[in-house]
Structure formats: C-alpha cells, structure tokens
C-alpha cells in the first residue's frame with residue numbers, strides 16, 4: 167500500500183548540463199523519514215517546460231554520496247581532510263613561493279564554461295588582479311573557439327544565435343552542419359520538428375546518421391574534415407544559379423568579389439571527390455537553400471572542432487550573407503553551444519586574449535576601461551597569455567609551474583590527453599576545485615569542494631544569448647562553499663582582499679554589468695530584479711529600459727563600417743590535417759551521446775544515466791569492421807600517432823565506410839581524446855577533435 171507523503175519541498179533551479187539551460191524543479195518528498203527525489207520541467211521561454219533525460223536525473227549527481235564535502239590536501243599520496251584555513255594557507259604559500267622563484271606568470275588559471283557568468287568574470291579578475299598572471303584560459307576554448315572566432319570576424323560580434331528559437335518553426339530551409347541537437351540539446355528539437363511540419367526543407371551535414379539527421383530531407387554524409395570544401399561547393403552552385411541577394415551583398419557586406427572569384431574557380435567534380443558527396447546532392451542542397459525566401463544555418467562541433475574549423479564557420483556564413491538570409495525574420499545563424507554556460511563563459515574575461523564585455527586585452531582603450539572598473543593601474547594589467555592546450559605545453563617547458571583549475575577536467579577533455587596528464591604531474595602545485603574526485607582532481611595537491619547547480623546562485627547565458635538567473639535553492643552539504651566565494655577566499659589570503667569584497671553573486675553581477683558596458687557583449691541593462699520578473703533577457707541590453715535584442719543585425723553588423731565581412735577560403739589551405747595513410751587507414755570522429763555530458767564526471771555518477779551508456783564504444787560499418795577482423799560487441803583497439811584506447815565495437819550500417827565514431831565521455835583507456843593530435847586551429851586555437859587518422863584491430867586476449 168502506498169504511504170502518504172508527509173512533507174514535500176520544491177526547489178526551483180536550472181539544469182546544469184547543456185546550453186538550453188532548461189528551468190526545472192527538484193521535488194523532495196518525505197515518507198516516514200525517508201526522502202525521495204524527482205526533477206520536473208518548469209516553463210520558460212526557451213525550453214517551454216521540457217526536460218531531457220539528463221535534466222530529469224540531474225539531482226542524482228548533485229545529491230551523490232561521492233561529493234567532495236571538505237578541503238583535501240595530498241600527503242604521502244593520500245588525500246587528507248583539512249580545514250578551510252589550513253587549505254587556504256597552503257595555497258597561499260605554494261603560489262607565493264612559485265611566483266617568487268619562477269615569476270608571476272608561472273601560476274596559471276584554467277576555467278570552465280559550466281560556471282556562472284559571475285564566476286567566469288571573477289576568475290578572469292582573479293588571474294589578472296589576484297595572481298597578476300597572464301595565463302588564464304578555459305575549457306570553452308575546446309568547444310566554442312571556432313564558432314566564436316568565425317562569428318566575430320564575420321559579424322563583429324559573437325552571440326550564438328542571431329535570432330530566438332521561436333523563429334525556427336517559421337523558416338523555409340535549414341542547414342544543420344555538424345550538429346546532433348537531438349542528442350546534445352534535445353529540448354530544442356521540437357522547434358525543428360515544427361519547422362518540418364510547416365514545410366521547411368532540412369539539410370543535414372554529418373559523416374554518420376544520427377537521431378538529428380533522421381529529420382532531414384537531404385543528408386550530405388561528407389567525409390570528416392571536408393566542410394570547407396562542401397560549403398564552398400554550395401556557394402559555387404548558388405552563384406551559378408543566380409540565387410544571390412545582390413542588394414544585400416552590395417549594401418551590407420564586404421569581400422564578396424574575392425569569395426566569388428575563389429569559389430567560381432573550383433571544379434564541382436573535385437569538390438565531390440574531396441567531400442564524398444555527389445555533385446547532384448550538392449546542387450540539390452544549394453538550390454533548396456538559395457531559392458527559399460528565408461533560411462537558417464546552424465553549426466556545431468562537427469564542423470568547428472577541426473584544424474580549419476574557423477574557416478568552415480566563415481564559409482557557411484558566406485552562404486548566409488550571399489543569399490541575404492540574416493538580419494530579417496526567420497533567417498539567421500545559430501552556433502549551437504554545447505556547455506551549459508558556453509555563451510556567457512566566453513564573454514567575461516576567462517579567455518587569454520580577452521577582458522570582460524568581450525573586450526580585447528591588447529586594445530589600450532579596453533585595458534584602461536577595465537583597469538578603472540577594477541581599481542588598478544592599466545600598466546599592472548597582464549598582457550595576453552596562451553590558450554588552454556598551450557598552457558600544458560608551457561608546463562612541459564617549465565614556464566608554468568603552478569595551476570588553479572576550476573570545475574574542469576582537462577586530463578580527459580584535452581587532445582593528446584596522455585601528454586596533458588604527464589604535464590600536470592610535473593607541476594610544483596596543482597589546486598583543483600571540483601564536486602568529485604575527477605581524473606584531474608586525483609593529480610592535485612589540494613582539492614577544494616565545489617558547489618552544485620542546486621546550491622550555487624548566479625546567471626547563465628543560454629544558447630540563444632538569453633541571460634537567465636539561477637537562484638541557489640538547496641543547502642550546501644558539509645563544508646562546501648560557493649565557487650565565487652572560494653575565488654574571493656584565495657584572493658584574500660594572497661593579500662588582494664580589497665578587490666574581492668563581494669558578499670553575494672548579485673554584487674559580482676553589478677560589477678560585471680559595469681565592466682561589460684559599451685563592450686561587444688553589453689549586459690549593463692540587465693539586473694537581478696529584472697531577471698526575476700522577465701524570465702531572461704537577450705543581450706545586448708545596454709540600458710535598464712531596453713527590453714534586450716531578439717534579432718541581431720537588422721540594421722547593421724557590429725564592425726565599424728556596419729558591414730559583415732566575407733572571407734575567401736581555399737579548399738586546400740596550408741593547415742596540416744590528419745590524413746589517412748597505410749599505417750592509419752581510417753578517419754576517427756568523436757561526439758556525444760544523449761545520456762552523458764562532457765567528460766562524464768557528473769553523468770556517470772547518475773545510475774539512471776550511466777545505465778543507458780555504461781561504457782565507450784566505437785561505431786564502424788560492418789563491411790569495414792570485418793575487413794579488420796573485428797566482431798560486433800567485442801573489444802577493439804584503436805591506435806593513432808598519439809596513443810591507444812580499447813572500447814567496445816558496435817556495427818553501424820549508416821556510417822561512412824572510411825570513418826569510425828567514438829563518444830568522449832569516458833576516462834583512462836576509454837578516453838578517445840588520447841588519440842587526438844596536439845595541432846591547433848591557427849585562428850582560434852581549437853584542437854582538431856573531429857578528425858584523426860587511426861587504425862583498428864581486434865583485442866584477442
């Protein structure tokens with residue numbers, strides 16, 4: 167017989183996982199002193215009350231018994247619990263000693279796109295003012311780097327979506343380039359399904375069939391690494407068929423003639439060979455997109471996490487600009503952000519080359535403005551440091567000897583992961599803030615307990631560029647502190663308390679507003695009061711009377727001349743790419759599955775999610791698998807120039823025969839990032855996760 171619920175508590179919160187940032191409620195029920203939990207969706211403008219399987223089970227990791235609940239210090243290879251004051255004193259001593267002997271820049275900071283805007287802002291200030299180091303970067307470099315750089319260079323501003331999600335159902339043609347939204351951002355899918363119901367023609371670009379490509383009218387199953395060529399091919403046909411918007415090109419863009427000359431000189435036959443997509447299919451896709459009155463292009467990691475990812479983004483944006491499909495209803499661009507605060511975390515100064523408000527660290531005016539906000543001299547503001555992966559190279563070269571890592575797991579998420587792990591082991595001092603003993607935390611000298619999404623107040627900026635307030639709702643376990651408080655506490659013991667006197671996340675946000683004012687990501691008009699009443703505001707919002715910006719670029723682009731820039735990019739750039747060889751005959755591409763998030767540190771703690779995908783796997787076409795002596799469901803060894811992993815072999819009749827796929831949510835010998843090379847996109851320093859040359863063999867013992 168069902169027992170009566172004696173007490174029910176409801177906690178309003180926001181999903182900690184992907185960039186949709188779905189609003190939700192944790193329901194805690196008590197029956198005879200036993201508590202049970204469930205999470206349900208809550209209405210909001212972006213996800214409209216929907217949740218996916220990850221959101222429904224997010225409380226399982228937040229309430230997990232393995233949470234780190236007090237500071238830990240490693241003594242004789244064992245972690246020992248200590249008080250906060252003891253841990254902070256050890257951090258003070260180790261970072262101060264390193265900076266005295268090795269220089270200020272020897273201590274580095276590695277941040278995250280899963281933390282709040284306030285924490286991202288504070289971490290940037292902590293590095294530059296608290297530690298006075300130039301070395302700060304974050305894991306978003308590995309995620310959104312190419313989209314951010316491509317959009318900034320083309321439009322002069324980088325907000326993931328140029329339109330709200332509510333325009334998607336009304337557009338006439340959609341290109342989904344390297345994005346598996348059905349698994350990565352499931353609650354956005356109904357907008358695309360509605361578009362299809364309304365008659366939109368959907369084109370998917372992906373080397374394999376996914377839950378997303380299934381809704382497409384046309385699936386261009388291109389060879390990994392051929393996206394620049396494919397986009398150039400599409401534009402070539404659009405030009406040949408005279409599907410251009412010449413008025414738009416002439417008045418709103420620069421650079422078209424160079425692009426036209428370049429793509430017109432390309433041979434379609436050669437593009438078909440490079441991409442593995444037939445000439446007919448390229449023509450069909452180009453005609454469909456070019457002839458419709460409205461259209462949208464969405465890109466994601468599939469085309470961006472490549473050594474020419476920035477070029478690929480710019481080439482797809484060329485198509486939008488040439489057809490005039492931006493800055494007007496139902497037409498625009500969407501970079502589908504992966505991480506929870508992938509948008510906001512890249513706007514407030516966590517990047518090595520950037521100050522808050524998307525200001526440049528090299529621009530004298532920008533430097534002076536931020537120095538004023540921070541109450542320091544411009545000359546004391548450090549210069550540009552190196553990017554996320556390059557910090558590990560600096561460790562190897564003994565230029566960086568101390569590191570502070572907040573809410574990130576670089577040992578698993580970086581390319582050349584064996585090298586990254588070895589580099590972290592070389593540090594004189596490694597301090598990690600995390601909720602769990604991740605593979606990275608295990609290497610630390612000091613681990614500080616991070617708060618979960620249920621306990622941590624702050625704003626997050628979702629996939630649309632909508633700033634949303636996530637109030638802290640649940641009590642913190644043990645001695646856990648808010649991440650922003652941890653940053654302030656460390657700054658205080660380093661003697662910089664006068665710059666970090668905040669008593670709440672809202673106080674930090676008030677300073678962030680000012681720091682962003684007049685910048686490219688202007689949050690000045692957004693306040694906590696407004697966010698409580700308005701359910702999120704889209705930036706730019708320069709004034710408290712401004713309702714926020716739903717559609718970008720209606721009048722002008724953000725470059726000084728008001729025009730968008732088109733970039734001509736050859737199909738054969740001089741960027742070195744992994745290529746198939748006799749030794750490494752297959753192309754490896756990586757990605758995600760619906761039940762896991764990033765390195766899996768949180769989702770693997772959730773029994774309901776872990777059960778859906780308990781281990782890593784490799785998808786391979788059965789014909790290819792049999793050629794290499796593989797058997798379905800047995801173990802396979804995958805080897806690249808960088809390393810070796812062993813995972814389960816899964817047949818897929820729909821993947822290209824020259825390609826294998828492995829998701830990246832697992833660690834150690836199942837960590838596919840061990841196979842990815844250390845080469846970086848020269849424009850944005852993004853690693854080439856989506857293309858590696860590998861060989862496969864059966865594991866026989």
Ligand code: SF4
Nearest residue numbers: 181184187188218221
């Ligand atoms: Fe929403 Fe993304 Fe969380 Fe799923 S993972 S509930 S889509 S925020």
